Amino acid sequence: MIAKLRGKLHEKKPNSIILDVNGIFFEISISLNCFTALPDLNSELIISTYTIVREDGISIYGFLNDDEKRLFLLLNSVSKVGPKLAVSILSTCEIVKLKSAIKNRDINLIATAPGVGKKTAERIILELRDKIEEFEVAMDENAGGLDDDIISALVNLGYKKVDASSALKRLDERYKTFEERLREALKLLNKL
Numbered sequence: 001m002i003a004k005l006r007g008k009l010h011e012k013k014p015n016s017i018i019l020d021v022n023g024i025f026f027e028i029s030i031s032l033n034c035f036t037a038l039p040d041l042n043s044e045l046i047i048s049t050y051t052i053v054r055e056d057g058i059s060i061y062g063f064l065n066d067d068e069k070r071l072f073l074l075l076n077s078v079s080k081v082g083p084k085l086a087v088s089i090l091s092t093c094e095i096v097k098l099k100s101a102i103k104n105r106d107i108n109l110i111a112t113a114p115g116v117g118k119k120t121a122e123r124i125i126l127e128l129r130d131k132i133e134e135f136e137v138a139m140d141e142n143a144g145g146l147d148d149d150i151i152s153a154l155v156n157l158g159y160k161k162v163d164a165s166s167a168l169k170r171l172d173e174r175y176k177t178f179e180e181r182l183r184e185a186l187k188l189l190n191k192l
Contacts, residue, residue: 002060006046012038015087017062019045028062029083032091037064037174052083061087065176067095078127080120089113089124096173101125102132150182159189 005028007021014035019026028049039045047062048069061083063069068090075086092113093101101109102125110121147168154164167188168181175181 002049002051004046004048005060005062006044009039009041009043009045012041015091017045017047019047019062026060028060029087030062031068031087033094034062034064034068034090050083059083067176071095071098074128074131075124077131078124081124085113085115085120088115099132102128105129146178146181149178150185153182154185154189163189 005019005021005026007019007026009017010020010025011018012035014032016027016029017035017038019028028047047064048066049063050061050069050072052059052061061072063072072083072086072090075081075089076083081089089098089110093109097109100106105125107118107121107125110116110124111118116124147165150168151161151164154167155161164185167185170188171181171184175184
């Protein structure tokens with residue numbers, strides 16, 4: 001299976017991209033949320049992928065972060081929810097809102113995704129309610145380690161540990177990587 005691809009962003013559409021990997025052009029299906037976070041054309045891009053091989057072809061699905069990929073795989077594990085419907089759900093709901101909707105049994109929010117009716121939304125909630133808590137624990141463990149590294153870096157730059165920790169807690173969830181979180185935390189600390 002292809003876990004990640006690195007190449008130049010050749011083309012982007014709201015539901016797919018074409019990535020030039022050393023002269024081989026991969027078409028990769030993406031969610032609308034992924035599309036809005038893409039860099040400019042011809043920029044280098046590393047994208048996590050999930051490959052599905054069937055009789056009628058090979059499909060590659062792409063994700064800018066591992067949390068979206070894990071949630072895609074969880075959705076794809078629900079009976080009668082295939083990869084296209086999983087991408088549709090991820091396009092409609094942000095990860096945080098979708099997790100909350102599953103935990104709080106918000107059928108109406110999940111049913112707003114194209115192709116998802118109330119019965120499918122109920123099935124998603126029923127099958128994923130317990131799994132979503134495990135998913136959140138994994139996300140918290142990943143974020144904790146990353147944030148600990150960022151706090152250490154900020155302390156080494158001369159900031160107080162309490163201030164660094166406070167700045168990280170105020171960060172928007174869309175900042176996932178070390179570089180993004182450090183940059184945004186520095187902006188917040190410089191405003192103090």
